Amino acid sequence: MDERKVPVILVIDDEPAIRLGIVIAIRRHGFQVIEAVDGRDGLQKAREFLPDVIISDVMMPPPDGFEMKKILNADPTSASIPFIFLTARSNQNDRITGIRDGADDYIAKPFVMEELLARLDGLLRRVSAERERGRAQMAEIAHQEMVKQRDEILQNFHHELRTPLMNIMTPLELAVNNKFSDPDMQSEFLRKALSNVDRLDSLVSDIIILSNADLGNLNSVRQRIDLDLHVLHPIYKRLEKYANKRLTFTHHIVNGGEVMAPRKEFTHSVVHLLDNAFKYSPENGKVHLEMITGPNGGVKIVVTDEGPGIPEEQLDRVFEKFYQISQGDTRAYEGLGVGLAIARAVFQHFGGSVHIVNGSAGCEVVAVYPDIRDEDVVYGR
Numbered sequence: 001m002d003e004r005k006v007p008v009i010l011v012i013d014d015e016p017a018i019r020l021g022i023v024i025a026i027r028r029h030g031f032q033v034i035e036a037v038d039g040r041d042g043l044q045k046a047r048e049f050l051p052d053v054i055i056s057d058v059m060m061p062p063p064d065g066f067e068m069k070k071i072l073n074a075d076p077t078s079a080s081i082p083f084i085f086l087t088a089r090s091n092q093n094d095r096i097t098g099i100r101d102g103a104d105d106y107i108a109k110p111f112v113m114e115e116l117l118a119r120l121d122g123l124l125r126r127v128s129a130e131r132e133r134g135r136a137q138m139a140e141i142a143h144q145e146m147v148k149q150r151d152e153i154l155q156n157f158h159h160e161l162r163t164p165l166m167n168i169m170t171p172l173e174l175a176v177n178n179k180f181s182d183p184d185m186q187s188e189f190l191r192k193a194l195s196n197v198d199r200l201d202s203l204v205s206d207i208i209i210l211s212n213a214d215l216g217n218l219n220s221v222r223q224r225i226d227l228d229l230h231v232l233h234p235i236y237k238r239l240e241k242y243a244n245k246r247l248t249f250t251h252h253i254v255n256g257g258e259v260m261a262p263r264k265e266f267t268h269s270v271v272h273l274l275d276n277a278f279k280y281s282p283e284n285g286k287v288h289l290e291m292i293t294g295p296n297g298g299v300k301i302v303v304t305d306e307g308p309g310i311p312e313e314q315l316d317r318v319f320e321k322f323y324q325i326s327q328g329d330t331r332a333y334e335g336l337g338v339g340l341a342i343a344r345a346v347f348q349h350f351g352g353s354v355h356i357v358n359g360s361a362g363c364e365v366v367a368v369y370p371d372i373r374d375e376d377v378v379y380g381r
Contacts, residue, residue: 007124008032010051012042012068013086014060018109022055025113026120039063043071046078053123055116058087069103082127084119086111161203164196198237205268206338210321213345219262220349222297222372223379227253230267235274235289242278249278251289260297260372261350269346272339273303273354273365280307281362297378298371306362315356319344343367350376 009031013019016037023033034049036042038061046054046068054072058065065085072078082104104127105119171189212218225231232251239249259266277287285306292300310318321341344354347367354367372378 006030006032007052008034008049009120010034010036010042010046010049010054010056012036012039012054012056012060012065014038014057018057018086021113022116025117029117029120031120039065039068043068046072046081047075050078051081052127053082053084053120055084055086055120058085082123084116084123161200164200164203167196168193168200195241202268202271205264206342209265209268209342209346210338213342213349218346218349219265221262221377221379222260222350223263225259225261225263225266227259227291230263231270231291234267234271238271238275239278245278245281245283245285247278247281247284248286249274249289250286251291254290254292255294257293257295257299258297259291259293259299259369260378261299261369262346265346266369269343269367270301272343273301273367276339277303277305277307277365281305282307285362294371296371299369301365301367301369303365303367304362309358309361309363310356312358315358318356319354 009026011019011022011026011033012035013022014037019035019037023035026033034045034051036045040061040063042054042056043063045051056065056068063071065083065087069083072081084105084107085103086107086109088109104123107116107119171193175186175190209218235251236249239247274287274289281287287303287305290302292302294300319340321338340354347354347369350370351373352367352369354365357364357366
C-alpha cells in the first residue's frame with residue numbers, strides 16, 4: 001500500500017447484486033472503491049489504478065480470478081497487489097489452489113459482510129507492516145552501502161595523499177641533512193619530490209573543481225588556451241609517469257583555430273582524459289589525441305587508446321564520482337576515480353558533452369567544447 005490516505009479497493013464480480021453490496025459496504029467503511037464487471041474489465045482497471053487491494057470473484061467470464069492473478073503477477077508494477085478471492089466453491093482443493101496461486105485471503109460465498117471488512121482491514125494492516133519492514137530493510141541496506149563507500153573513499157583518499165607526501169618529505173629531509181654523497185643521486189631524489197608535488201597538486205585540484213561543480217561555482221570566464229603550452233605540455237609531463245609502459249603518444253590539431261575556455265579547469269579535464277588512456281593502455285600501446293578547433297573558441301577532442309575498453313553496462317557509471325573506488329581493495333589503478341566526472345562537469349558547464357564509444361580495440365572518448373555563446377564571459381580577446 002502506498003502513501004495515499006484512503007485505500008483504494010478494486011471489486012471484481014460478474015454478479016451485479018453481490019458486487020453492488022460489496023461496493024456499498026466498503027464505501028461506508030471509508031475506503032475508495034473501483035468496480036469491474038468481469039476479469040477483462042478487472043485487468044484493465046487493475047493496471048490503470050493499481051489499487052491497494054483487489055477483491056475478486058473466482059468463477060467469472062475469462063480470465064477467471066486465478067488466471068487474472070497470474071497475469072498481474074507477471075507485471076512488476078502490479079505483482080505486489082494483494083488479493084482476496086471470493087468463490088461459491090468451498091471445498092479444500094479450491095482453497096489450496098487459491099492460496100497456491102497467490103491469494104492473500106480466501107472467502108467462500110455466502111459470507112457475512114462484517115467478516116469481509118474485518119479481513120480487508122487485517123490484510124491492509126499486514127501489507128502496511130510488511131512494506132514498512134521492507135522500507136526499513138532497504139534503508140539499512142542503503143546505509144550500510146553508504147558507510148562502506150565512505151570508508152573506501154576515506155581509505156583511498158588517505159593513501160592518495162599520504163603517498164606523494166611521503167615521497168616529497170623523504171628526499172627533502174635527506175637533502176636538508178646532507179646525507180647524499182652523490183650529487184646525481186640527490187638530483188634524482190629531488191626530481192622525484194618535484195614529481196610528487198605535481199601529483200599532490202593534481203589531487204587538490206580534483207577536490208577543488210569537484211567542490212565548485214557541486215556548489216555551482218565553476219569558473220565561467222573563457223580565456224585563450226595555448227594548446228602547446230596549456231594542453232600538450234602538461235600531457236607530456238603526465239606521460240612521464242607511465243614511462244615504464246613505453247607508450248606511443250601522437251597528437252593532431254585540426255584547423256588550428258583559437259580555443260577559449262577556463263584555463264585551469266579545461267587543462268585539468270583534458271589531462272584527465274589522457275591520463276585515463278595512458279593508465280588503461282597495455283605496454284607498448286598507442287594513444288592518440290585529436291583536437292578539432294571550432295570557428296569561435298570551441299573544440300572537439302577525441303582520445304583513442306588500445307586498452308581493454310569498458311563494458312556496455314558501465315559506460316554511464318564510469319562518469320560517477322569515485323566510481324573506481326567501488327571496486328574496493330581489488331582495484332588495480334591508483335587515483336580517486338573522479339577524472340571523467342570532472343571532465344563531464346567542466347564541459348557540460350558550457351553546454352558541451354563527454355561520452356565514450358567502445359571500438360574494436362580499446363575505446364574512444366569524445367569531448368565537445370562549444371563555440372562561444374552570447375551569454376559567455378570572455379577575457380583577453
